[in-house]
Amino acid sequence: MTTTDPTTTPADPELVAERDSLAAARAALRAMREEVEGTELMLGDVVNDKVTNAALQRGRQRRLAALADLPGAPLFFGRLDFDPGTVFLDEDAGRGPDRVHIGRRHVHDPQGRPMVLDWRAPISVAYYRASPTDRMRVLVRRRYGFTTLDHGPRRDPEVVLTAFEDEHLTGAPVPDERPGELLAAEIERPRTGPMRDIVATIQPEQDDLVRAPLGTTLCVQGAPGTGKTAVGLHRIAFLLYTERERLSRAGVAIIGPNRSFLSYIRDVLPALGEVDVTQTTVGDLLTRGLPERFRPAAGWVRRTEEPFAARVKGDARMAEVIRRDLWSHLREPEEALMVRRGSRRWRLYPEDLRPLLDELAGRGVAYGSGRELLSHRIAHTVLTLMESEGEVCDDRTHEQVRRDPAVRSAVTALWPKVEPTAQVLGLLTDPERLARAADGILDEREQAAVLLPGRPRGPRSARWSAEDLALIDEAAALIDRPAGLGHIVVDEAQDLSPMQCRAIGRRCESGSLTVLGDIAQGTSPSAVRTWSTLLEHLGKPTGHLSVLDRGYRVPAQIIDFAARLLPTIARGLGAPVAVRRAPGSLRVTPAADGLAAQVARACRTALEGEGSVGLIAADAHLPALLEELAAEGLDVPVLDDDTGLDAARLVAVPAGLAKGLEFDAVVVAEPAAIAEAEERGLNRLYVVLTRAVSTLHVVHSRPLPAPLAETPVSG
Numbered sequence: 001m002t003t004t005d006p007t008t009t010p011a012d013p014e015l016v017a018e019r020d021s022l023a024a025a026r027a028a029l030r031a032m033r034e035e036v037e038g039t040e041l042m043l044g045d046v047v048n049d050k051v052t053n054a055a056l057q058r059g060r061q062r063r064l065a066a067l068a069d070l071p072g073a074p075l076f077f078g079r080l081d082f083d084p085g086t087v088f089l090d091e092d093a094g095r096g097p098d099r100v101h102i103g104r105r106h107v108h109d110p111q112g113r114p115m116v117l118d119w120r121a122p123i124s125v126a127y128y129r130a131s132p133t134d135r136m137r138v139l140v141r142r143r144y145g146f147t148t149l150d151h152g153p154r155r156d157p158e159v160v161l162t163a164f165e166d167e168h169l170t171g172a173p174v175p176d177e178r179p180g181e182l183l184a185a186e187i188e189r190p191r192t193g194p195m196r197d198i199v200a201t202i203q204p205e206q207d208d209l210v211r212a213p214l215g216t217t218l219c220v221q222g223a224p225g226t227g228k229t230a231v232g233l234h235r236i237a238f239l240l241y242t243e244r245e246r247l248s249r250a251g252v253a254i255i256g257p258n259r260s261f262l263s264y265i266r267d268v269l270p271a272l273g274e275v276d277v278t279q280t281t282v283g284d285l286l287t288r289g290l291p292e293r294f295r296p297a298a299g300w301v302r303r304t305e306e307p308f309a310a311r312v313k314g315d316a317r318m319a320e321v322i323r324r325d326l327w328s329h330l331r332e333p334e335e336a337l338m339v340r341r342g343s344r345r346w347r348l349y350p351e352d353l354r355p356l357l358d359e360l361a362g363r364g365v366a367y368g369s370g371r372e373l374l375s376h377r378i379a380h381t382v383l384t385l386m387e388s389e390g391e392v393c394d395d396r397t398h399e400q401v402r403r404d405p406a407v408r409s410a411v412t413a414l415w416p417k418v419e420p421t422a423q424v425l426g427l428l429t430d431p432e433r434l435a436r437a438a439d440g441i442l443d444e445r446e447q448a449a450v451l452l453p454g455r456p457r458g459p460r461s462a463r464w465s466a467e468d469l470a471l472i473d474e475a476a477a478l479i480d481r482p483a484g485l486g487h488i489v490v491d492e493a494q495d496l497s498p499m500q501c502r503a504i505g506r507r508c509e510s511g512s513l514t515v516l517g518d519i520a521q522g523t524s525p526s527a528v529r530t531w532s533t534l535l536e537h538l539g540k541p542t543g544h545l546s547v548l549d550r551g552y553r554v555p556a557q558i559i560d561f562a563a564r565l566l567p568t569i570a571r572g573l574g575a576p577v578a579v580r581r582a583p584g585s586l587r588v589t590p591a592a593d594g595l596a597a598q599v600a601r602a603c604r605t606a607l608e609g610e611g612s613v614g615l616i617a618a619d620a621h622l623p624a625l626l627e628e629l630a631a632e633g634l635d636v637p638v639l640d641d642d643t644g645l646d647a648a649r650l651v652a653v654p655a656g657l658a659k660g661l662e663f664d665a666v667v668v669a670e671p672a673a674i675a676e677a678e679e680r681g682l683n684r685l686y687v688v689l690t691r692a693v694s695t696l697h698v699v700h701s702r703p704l705p706a707p708l709a710e711t712p713v714s715g
Ligand SMILES: Nc1ncnc2c1ncn2[C@@H]1O[C@H](COP(=O)(O)OP(=O)(O)OP(=O)(O)O)[C@@H](O)[C@H]1O
Pocket: 183, 186, 187, 196, 197, 198, 201, 202, 203, 206, 222, 223, 224, 225, 226, 227, 228, 229, 230, 231, 518, 521, 552, 553, 659, 660, 661, 662, 690
């Protein structure tokens, strides 16, 4: 590898040439941007073409955003030298290799000749996948290293090209499992703030998944730190590149476990030039369409279910309970309906109305559209009567009859309007109604478990749980089918209940999904336990299952320790193969002089190193621990569901929010308390123990949970 000081002119002429190429590419990008800025938009009439004009202007804004030169992200990160004639068809014979730089976006010179190729373009695949055994016409792959110079608060940081590493693919293959120096440096680069993209170092097994075609639903089982989240985000950027038209119309979303996680990943897609992607939690996705007037002041989710209730509410059988209850709102016709037209009266008797209702209910229409359809059917039947008696009818007559107050009130009586939140509230607060809907589906104990606590007067005062929201969504979808999306990436999917899967799946009926997770990290009692079942509930039983097993985050010493839990929590699942070992990365310390004092020492030691530090403890245990730490002179800000990781280097994380996050150094306080805090506490502990990039320090005043205590630790 060739490296140099970022602040001086390099002695190596190759490095000078590479810096020049980068400067030339930046100048070309500026020119491309100026060209877009300078082109006049051919806008139409201000009033008549308002929508088209707005779309044209949005298109221009998007093109400009895609051509921005982001200060922290160098325009290219790699170079490929291909066999001559692979990329460029013109040019003189006998020239050198076809040479292209690979970067975050396409850049061309004023003659239109490419200077930087977008990493998503088909030719760039070779950058990620070429190997000595299949070199894909690549002679040399070059990776660049960059150093960021911080110029203080008034100027953007400057990213300077300071290194490159060449891999010659024409020699004999050398079996080597170790990552290259630049990849290792990228993985170990200290973490500050939100997650970064990995576009420069995507590995072949990850690239396979990133570039799978849009039509394929993928399900990826991957141990901690194998890059699932990174793959999901880069896959979105790839799909938007290849299928932009289709996807920008239909929409794309990524679903994460909580808002702190979303805040952690928020910068990755914009850095890849993609800004139009919805990033949401399941809860926010499901409550987005619910009436604002029903939103409880303290937020939709105010309660955690007991494990048994969570399992029943999350079970797919609940879909049938909700369906039966909804359709039980239909009323038997008991009275005749009379429509007056001038001096004449037309009557429909219950026996005329009943078949209309039965036909609609049996046809599988959405409950909400049934009301309108019923009014049409009634009008049609009345018109048939009228015509049989010689009246002349047309579309206007049909519309008049349909809107007749008598018809409208008959429709309301026979096919009452149902609001999903109110329906589920009614069902879960009325044992007799529930017994009718759940007859033969839920036993008595299960019925008792799903009732809502207290006596809520209305949806606003109810204390809903996350599981309740999926029930409301099921009802809402039976009433009015939700709009679909083109592609959904679901991260930490191992925690989804069957009912949540249904909710996500119905938003993607004609689209596809990328499902990412790790069964061993499943903590929710209502979670589906196998990927094949989960895919069935998502409505994609033929989804393709892949496994990622190379761990990029956690050093081998730490993963070996955490993996002691695997036989207990997820028999049959292996630990990831860590790509690096880091002697001294694991410490397990009994707290001889009190937990807080020892934790304070561990945090202070961690702060002596570079990057972020996470102190993780059981949710209920954390407030008291933080008070004691404050008494020790250490004030630690807490991460909560709504804030995300702020600029503080040391942050306290409730174990319940640790999923998906990572820190350079992690201090875990009292693992036994984490393990005991919930039904699947050992799974939670496994999540917590696998958050560290460089060091993990476990501090305990009580014995370690049995699987961890088996043999002494050698870090
Ligand atoms: N190819 C890569 N190059 C550089 N860094 C990588 C690569 N793959 C993964 N990483 C890094 O490894 C870390 C773990 O990645 P990520 O969070 O995507 O893993 P995960 O499988 O989702 O983990 P978990 O299941 O624990 O949430 C991240 O910091 C990510 O940037």
